């Protein structure tokens with residue numbers, strides 16, 4: 848299966864980076880930005896709806 852890397856963007860500092868959904872937790876749990884230490888639900892870091900869906904799908908099984 849192809850690895851789906853997703854694009855994250857911090858709503859606080861605007862920093863963007865790619866992440867492997869295997870390294871992320873459920874989208875409704877808090878995630879701390881490594882660039883500015885801002886903490887928000889992971890779902891707010893997903894850059895696009897598709898990115899959010901990939902995280903959700905990864906944790907659905």
Ligand SMILES: [Zn+2]
Nearest residue numbers: 857860880883
């Ligand atoms: Zn940030």
